Amino acid sequence: MKRLLARLLSLLLIFSLAQPMVPPAGANQTSAKVPVGEDFFVDTDAYEHGTPDGVGNLNAIFVGYADSFGAANAALKFQLGSGQVDFNRKIQSAYLRLFLTQVDAFQGKPFLDLYAAQNDSWTERDAVLPQTAELIERITESGLRQNDWVSFDVTDFLREQSADKVASFVLKGHQLPPAGGAPRIQVAFLDKSSGQTEKIPYLEITYAPNSPPTAISLSNDSVPENLPADTPVGTFNATDPDSEDQGKLTFELTGNEQGAFKLVGNELFTTASFDYETKSSYSIDVKVSDSAGNTLTKAFTIRVEDVQEPPTFAELTINEGMFYTSFNQVSLKTTVTDPDLGKPLQVRFSNAADQWTDDWKAYSPSSSYPWTLAAGDGVKTVYMQAQDEAGHQISASATITLDTTPPLVTGVVDRGDYKEPVTITFNEGTAVLNGAAIVSGYKVTADGNYTLRVTDMAGNTTTLSFFLDTTAPTGSLQIESGQSFTTKRNVVLTITGTDGEGIGQLQMNFSNDGATWSGWEWLAATKAWELSPGDGSKTVKMKLKDGLGHEREYEDSITLDTTPPEAALSIKGTNAANTATSSATVKLLIEATDAQGPVEMTLSNTDGVFAGGWQPVQPELQWKLSSGDGKKRSTPNSATRRGMKSRALPAFCWIRFRRK
Structure with a gap:
C-alpha cells in the first residue's frame, strides 16, 4: 500500500512530454525487434512482475530512488537465438528501447545507467540483482520523458553475444538520496507481464546492407586411404555479390569432424592418415566471411578412397578350440581380418606346412570346414592359408592331440564281486563313481553296487560295474520258539537270516558242540534238530554264510529235563x-x-x-x-x-x- 500511495503522489510532479528519439535507418536496411524475455526490479523487496505505478499500470518496473523504498534497480534479459537475431549478418546498430510511463524528479534530477550483466544465469524469480559488468551508457534527465521512449545504444555489446545468444542488462539510477527532504528521483516502465506488448522493453537491431557470400565450392572432395597427414585434398572458392569483398573472403572449418582437416588459406589438408574400412567419409562445415562480417556456411563430405590391402590377422581353431579329440575327423573354423571389409577371401588347409594339395574355398567366419587329421595318435598340426582377391596371403596353424585309446582301469573289473574293500586306479582322465567324482587311488569301502566311468581328455571312456559286499549276513536262532526248558531231545529250531545290501545266497549249518557241524544247506525258516543226550543246559550253534563266503555264528540255549520231581x-x-x-x-x-x-x-x-x-x-x-x-x-x-x-x-x- 505504501508503494501504491507513493506512486500516486508522483502524479503531482509529472514533467513535460517530448517526441520519441529513434536513430535514423538507411533506406536499404532491415531490422529485427526482440521483446524482453525476463525482467524484474529490486528495492526493499523483489518484484518478479512489477508493481502498480500509480497512473493505472499494474505491472511497472521502477529504477531510481524514492524516500519510502530506497534505491530501486532492474534487470532485463533478451533471448537472441531461435531466429531472433541473425549473427551471420553484420549488425549495423542495436538499441535497447524503454517506454517510460512515469518520470519523478522531486528534489533531484533522475538518470538511467545501463550496465552489462556479468552472467546470464539469473531468472526473474531471483531475489538478488545480477552483478554488473561495464557501463554501456548513461541517459540523463534531459533524455527522459514521461510517456515516451528512451533508447540505449547496445550495438557493440550485442555483437559480442553471438556465442550464447543471450543479452542481459542491469538498469540503475540514484542509489543515495540528496541531502535533506524526502526525494523521489526515479522512472518507471512496463514489465513484460503487463500485457501491453507494444510498450514493453525490446531490442531493435538493424543489419548492414552488405550481402553475404552466395556459394562455396571445393575443387576435390576425396583422398586415398593410408596417406600421411598433411596430404592436400582441394581448394575452396566462394562467390560474393559484393565486389568490394572479392579477394577479401576468409574461410573457416566448423562442424564435429573438422579436427581431421586443416585450412591453410583456402587450401584443405588432412591432419591424420585415413583408413577406409574404419571410416569411409568425413563431414565438415566450411564458413566463408566477407569484409562486412556476413557469412555463409556449407557442408561438405570428404570421401576416403579404398585401396586394396593385405589381410592383417588370421586364426585357426580345431573342434572349437578343443585340445584333444578321439576321432581323426574334425571341424575347422577360421577368423581372418581384412582391412578391405566386404571383399571376398579364400582359405585352404594342409596337414604339412609345405604341402598344399587342398583346393581354395570361399571364406566365411561362420563356416565350418571338415578335415581329416593325419593317421596315428599324437599331437596333430593343421595349417591354413588365406588370400584376398589381389593375391595377398596370410597363414595360421592350430594343434590338437589325437587320442583313440580309452583309459586303463586297475583294481576292479567289469561285473566283479568283491568281499574286501577295493582301490581303483586309472592311468588318465577323470572318473565318476556312481555319479560322484573320484581320483585315481580311491578306496571303496562301503557295500553296494557301483558303476565307474573314466573319461580321458579326448572323450574316450571306460565304463564298468562291480559289487562290493564286506558284511557278513545277520540273523537269529531260537530253540522251541525261545522256551527255557524242554522234556524231549527232538526240538524245532526257528531261523531268520538276511544279507542286507549284500550279495545274498545265504546258507546255514548247525552244531551241538561247535566242533562237529552239519552240512551246508540253503536258508530255511525252521530246522528239526536233536539235542545231545542227558539232562541239563543244551546249546545249539548256527552259522550263516553269504554267496561271497562271509560267515556269522549264532547260538541259543535250552534246559533238557526228562526226570519228574x-x-x-x-x-x-x-x-x-x-x-x-x-x-x-x-x-x-x-x-x-x-x-x-x-x-x-x-x-x-x-x-x-x-x-x-x-x-x-x-x-x-x-x-x-x-x-x-x-x-x-x-x-x-x-x-x-x-x-x-x-x-x-x-x-x-x-x-x-x-x-x-
Whole structure:
C-alpha cells in the first residue's frame, strides 16, 4: 500500500512530454525487434512482475530512488537465438528501447545507467540483482520523458553475444538520496507481464546492407586411404555479390569432424592418415566471411578412397578350440581380418606346412570346414592359408592331440564281486563313481553296487560295474520258539537270516558242540534238530554264510529235563496216631525236590481234578478237607515247570508238583 500511495503522489510532479528519439535507418536496411524475455526490479523487496505505478499500470518496473523504498534497480534479459537475431549478418546498430510511463524528479534530477550483466544465469524469480559488468551508457534527465521512449545504444555489446545468444542488462539510477527532504528521483516502465506488448522493453537491431557470400565450392572432395597427414585434398572458392569483398573472403572449418582437416588459406589438408574400412567419409562445415562480417556456411563430405590391402590377422581353431579329440575327423573354423571389409577371401588347409594339395574355398567366419587329421595318435598340426582377391596371403596353424585309446582301469573289473574293500586306479582322465567324482587311488569301502566311468581328455571312456559286499549276513536262532526248558531231545529250531545290501545266497549249518557241524544247506525258516543226550543246559550253534563266503555264528540255549520231581505228603490229625481229625481244616506236611531246580505244586480234594493254580512248595500248609464226616483220601501230584509230574501219594488230599 505504501508503494501504491507513493506512486500516486508522483502524479503531482509529472514533467513535460517530448517526441520519441529513434536513430535514423538507411533506406536499404532491415531490422529485427526482440521483446524482453525476463525482467524484474529490486528495492526493499523483489518484484518478479512489477508493481502498480500509480497512473493505472499494474505491472511497472521502477529504477531510481524514492524516500519510502530506497534505491530501486532492474534487470532485463533478451533471448537472441531461435531466429531472433541473425549473427551471420553484420549488425549495423542495436538499441535497447524503454517506454517510460512515469518520470519523478522531486528534489533531484533522475538518470538511467545501463550496465552489462556479468552472467546470464539469473531468472526473474531471483531475489538478488545480477552483478554488473561495464557501463554501456548513461541517459540523463534531459533524455527522459514521461510517456515516451528512451533508447540505449547496445550495438557493440550485442555483437559480442553471438556465442550464447543471450543479452542481459542491469538498469540503475540514484542509489543515495540528496541531502535533506524526502526525494523521489526515479522512472518507471512496463514489465513484460503487463500485457501491453507494444510498450514493453525490446531490442531493435538493424543489419548492414552488405550481402553475404552466395556459394562455396571445393575443387576435390576425396583422398586415398593410408596417406600421411598433411596430404592436400582441394581448394575452396566462394562467390560474393559484393565486389568490394572479392579477394577479401576468409574461410573457416566448423562442424564435429573438422579436427581431421586443416585450412591453410583456402587450401584443405588432412591432419591424420585415413583408413577406409574404419571410416569411409568425413563431414565438415566450411564458413566463408566477407569484409562486412556476413557469412555463409556449407557442408561438405570428404570421401576416403579404398585401396586394396593385405589381410592383417588370421586364426585357426580345431573342434572349437578343443585340445584333444578321439576321432581323426574334425571341424575347422577360421577368423581372418581384412582391412578391405566386404571383399571376398579364400582359405585352404594342409596337414604339412609345405604341402598344399587342398583346393581354395570361399571364406566365411561362420563356416565350418571338415578335415581329416593325419593317421596315428599324437599331437596333430593343421595349417591354413588365406588370400584376398589381389593375391595377398596370410597363414595360421592350430594343434590338437589325437587320442583313440580309452583309459586303463586297475583294481576292479567289469561285473566283479568283491568281499574286501577295493582301490581303483586309472592311468588318465577323470572318473565318476556312481555319479560322484573320484581320483585315481580311491578306496571303496562301503557295500553296494557301483558303476565307474573314466573319461580321458579326448572323450574316450571306460565304463564298468562291480559289487562290493564286506558284511557278513545277520540273523537269529531260537530253540522251541525261545522256551527255557524242554522234556524231549527232538526240538524245532526257528531261523531268520538276511544279507542286507549284500550279495545274498545265504546258507546255514548247525552244531551241538561247535566242533562237529552239519552240512551246508540253503536258508530255511525252521530246522528239526536233536539235542545231545542227558539232562541239563543244551546249546545249539548256527552259522550263516553269504554267496561271497562271509560267515556269522549264532547260538541259543535250552534246559533238557526228562526226570519228574520227588515228593511226600502227610496230614497232621488231632489224635496221637494222626489218623483222625475233628476239624475240616488240617495242616499238610509236604516234601518235594528236583535235581534241576525248585518245584511248584497244586492241591485238590478230588483225585485228578486240580482246579487251583500252581504255587511254590511249602513245608507246612493249612488245608480244608471236603465236607462231611468220614474217611478222606487224596493223591498229591507235583511237577517241574517243564510239566514232569510226580507219582500220587496215599492221603486225604491230592497235591500235584512240578519243577518251577
